[in-house]
Amino acid sequence: MWVQLLITALLVALLPLSLVWVSDDADKYRKLIGVTLFLTLDLIIFGAFTRLTDSGLGCPDWPGCYGQANPWQSLSAIQSAQALMPHGPVTVQKAWIEMTHRYLAMCVGVLIVAQMIISWWRRSKLKHSPWLATGLFFFVCLQGAFGAWTVTLKLQPVIVTIHLLLGMGLLALLTWAWVREGSNTLTQYAKQNLTGIATFALVLLFLQIALGGWVSTNYAALACHDYPLCNGELIPELDFSHAFSLWRQLGQTTSGEFLPFSALVAIQWVHRSFAWLVVFVILYLAYLVKKIGVASNLAKALFILIFLQLLSGASTVFFSWPLLIAVIHNAGAALLVLLLCMLNYRVRHAATP
Known part of the structure; x- marks a missing residue:
């Protein structure tokens, strides 16, 4: 399951990485931050959609869905849970909503890892030190941990609220990094x-x-x-x-x-x-x-x-x-x-x- 999830995350991240690579933008590192910022904003909005449609427990385990990497592979388990509780938190639709949210989150994680690697590799040529990109990596890991606890602790309000705040904090840090890379003289x-x-x-x-x-x-x-x-x-x-x-x-x-x-x-x-x-x-x-x-x-x-x-x-x-x-x-x-x-x-x- 973990290998399948990693491959899925890399495949999802391949499209935005390709767009950055083939773009005509001279500053591709800032372009990468901008794309990550845009997808993080999308992730927050889709996270709200996930919560408001009561899909947070569409897959009641983490990081997969009933021990599988996608709802297709766990379809029988999902249908069995839905048959027991037709109006419960587990349905095929909610499972796909929840897993789509996780795939997008993993994509953002891959892009932030790419930022950190590039910032250290090209630290002599970039405008700023790589420590903000490194901090973003640890921040997104913390966010991922609260995403897991959101599921395993069955939507405990304080955990879900902190998960939301960390998402907004990640958006704020990416915004700061993006604006900072674009600033030249005052x-x-x-x-x-x-x-x-x-x-x-x-x-x-x-x-x-x-x-x-x-x-x-x-x-x-x-x-x-x-x-x-x-x-x-x-x-x-x-x-x-x-x-x-x-x-x-x-x-x-x-x-x-x-x-x-x-x-x-x-x-x-x-x-x-x-x-x-x-x-x-x-x-x-x-x-x-x-x-x-x-x-x-x-x-x-x-x-x-x-x-x-x-x-x-x-x-x-x-x-x-x-x-x-x-x-x-x-x-x-x-x-x-x-x-x-x-x-x-x-x-x-x-x-x-």
Whole structure:
């Protein structure tokens, strides 16, 4: 099985590697980082699709599917599990969704290994040291470990949420590496230092993504059936103690009882309330950036994306969490991470006149 999975990962990675190799881009190393960044963004979006379609346990073992490298080889085992529980987590469709997610993750892993090898092999010719590429390798290994625990610990909310955050962290590091390789001389100037607020905005965004992941992994998306009120109240009954106890099984309290509905309401209410602080800080940062002209296009993109993210978040409530809008909402969060990382790099490297 392991040999088959390795061959599958190499075959899937062969296409993006070939595209980099035959491209006319003079800087193929940066092209490789860009392709890896794009596929990591795709991986995060497809991971959201996997979670939202309840396909995370479509193959209840790891790294294969019922001990095989693909669902074709384990078809009889999958069909037997589906016959026992027709509405359970294991179906042929969910197995393919889960394994496709794993194949894409393995492809990203291969591309990051390639980056690390190239960065050390050509370290005298590249603009920067190979340590960031090496750090990315260890980071993706950690991400893979949490991907395995997500399955083996049966979608334990804290593990799934950390898996999401690590995915966003990998996206952030790849964005930083890609922007860094493309920077030459400093041609932009800043009248004031925006490093502090840019960092603050990125930290707040990651906290909000953690809260959003906590909503999704606890299936609390529809705990409030209206917006901006929550079940007709500004502050409904909230059970914070059970809502934010981290080490517990899905749908249960730490003592093994069913999670009360007021805890689900608290999870949803905190996520939507904290969102307003995140929106205010990012919009204020975008305003400052637009005002001083360090990265005006990034500021415009942030304005548009924040509006769309608010719209998609509210729409998930109004339309009772449709799959497409929920995936778009997750994609918007990933794009915000990408834009804020680019902006953080720009404001840190803007010269003072």
